[in-house]
Amino acid sequence: KQEVTQIPAALSVPEGENLVLNCSFTDSAIYNLQWFRQDPGKGLTSLLLIQSSQREQTSGRLNASLDKSSGRSTLYIAASQPGDSATYLCAVRRGGSNYKLTFGKGTLLTVNP
């Protein structure tokens, strides 16, 4: 059974700091990994999608890496801003015939002005 863990559960940083969020998964037989952002009371917004054959993806100030063999992914946020404050979730989609997403419980990020 796939398990996804996100560390830390919460993180508070001053504005302008670069930061890294971690995601680990137990079963490396994944199809892809996706990072999402969730604002309070809202749905999920997709940030980056990394296919199992890729090592990293970048979008603006965000960079996500994937090391399938070690079961790890990181989300790097450069020059953090108060508007980045949200819960960040990673999810893995397994291969084979079952395509469901398994989510971590998220990292609550607070960026202080």
Added chain:
Amino acid sequence: KAGVTQTPRYLIKTRGQQVTLSCSPISGHRSVSWYQQTPGQGLQFLFEYFSETQRNKGNFPGRFSGRQFSNSRSEMNVSTLELGDSALYLCASSPGLGTGNTIYFGEGSWLTVV
């Protein structure tokens, strides 16, 4: 292009009642999946539909059911509601089943069972 639309956004039900939630996927998307989000369990997969057929199902009791229509719109139903069913129910759509494409979520339906 309109996003994933879920209705109703908020609802309060009494134990023992049933509820139906609706989801309209992004135009052209044929796969719809449902998730339950609670503070304790996080996001848990309920089921996924493609071309009006349930393709995958999570570990939820039979009180949770769903369906998909020919226009890809989907509904989920929870019968005999329990207090523990209080949660945010999220619908997501993607172009196809098991593709490498991004999955897009709606804003969710907040269900409170009293």
